Amino acid sequence: MAIAWSEKASSMEVLAMPPPLSPPVILTQDELKKIAAYKAVEYVESGMILGLGTGSTAKHAVDRIGELLRQGKLKNIVGIPTSKQTQEQALSLGIPLSDLDNHPTVDLAIDGADEVDPHLNLIKGRGGSLLREKMVEGACKKFVCIVDESKLVKHLGGSGLAMPVEVVPFCWKFTANKLRDVLEDSGCVARLRKDCKGEAFVSDNGNYIVDLYLEKEMGDLRVASDAILRIAGVVEHGMFLDMATTVIVAGELGITIKT
Numbered sequence: 001m002a003i004a005w006s007e008k009a010s011s012m013e014v015l016a017m018p019p020p021l022s023p024p025v026i027l028t029q030d031e032l033k034k035i036a037a038y039k040a041v042e043y044v045e046s047g048m049i050l051g052l053g054t055g056s057t058a059k060h061a062v063d064r065i066g067e068l069l070r071q072g073k074l075k076n077i078v079g080i081p082t083s084k085q086t087q088e089q090a091l092s093l094g095i096p097l098s099d100l101d102n103h104p105t106v107d108l109a110i111d112g113a114d115e116v117d118p119h120l121n122l123i124k125g126r127g128g129s130l131l132r133e134k135m136v137e138g139a140c141k142k143f144v145c146i147v148d149e150s151k152l153v154k155h156l157g158g159s160g161l162a163m164p165v166e167v168v169p170f171c172w173k174f175t176a177n178k179l180r181d182v183l184e185d186s187g188c189v190a191r192l193r194k195d196c197k198g199e200a201f202v203s204d205n206g207n208y209i210v211d212l213y214l215e216k217e218m219g220d221l222r223v224a225s226d227a228i229l230r231i232a233g234v235v236e237h238g239m240f241l242d243m244a245t246t247v248i249v250a251g252e253l254g255i256t257i258k259t
């Protein structure tokens, strides 16, 4: 039985996969995402107000919730989508939807992440949905994050991929330069995210995304978070600190649940 992480955790549960068949079954990354998502949906109970995450992992969870509703195994669910994309998916599956104005407290949210550190801090937003995700997941009693093992990092930014920051379009270069300056000690490079046509990517909220690439660790994440949020022009960043209550990791050797 393998444990994906050896770092400090308040509790850890490792669910062993059956002994490997011969020849061993190699699961794709998408199959691992689906395994994590289905496991998370086991936490859903009838009558819950549910935060519905965004991205290729969360999509499996939303599909599964729709399936269980159709089968009558779940009842009276109200979904709070974290993006227009998830809203469309949920509507197509017949999941009743609402919003935070009408349901300011959410029982449970299930969502993916781009990076997970050993303390369950996350980077999210590489799909561009970080602001609504942070609002919905910040309103949750329980936030179950679902990832395949490729998302595990020793420290946030450690994958070498982007740490997204949502900014207002007005003078975005000014804001991007301020972001770079604030994270100068981490060797920060700031780039405006572009869409497939080479135009500025526009979020569901009409904002731009500046992607930060870090050569070194950010140090104290709370300090970095506060410094970023103090920049006029920043709407929100993709660090989700102390928000996930559970992380379900699917890997080749089984599922690991960290709380």
Ligand SMILES: O=C[C@H](O)[C@H](O)[C@H](O)COP(=O)(O)O
Pocket: 053, 054, 055, 056, 057, 058, 111, 112, 113, 114, 123, 124, 125, 126, 127, 128, 129, 130, 133
């Ligand atoms: O903006 C996108 C969201 O934060 C996603 O939850 C995150 O990027 C993970 O996406 P995926 O499950 O597709 O890797």
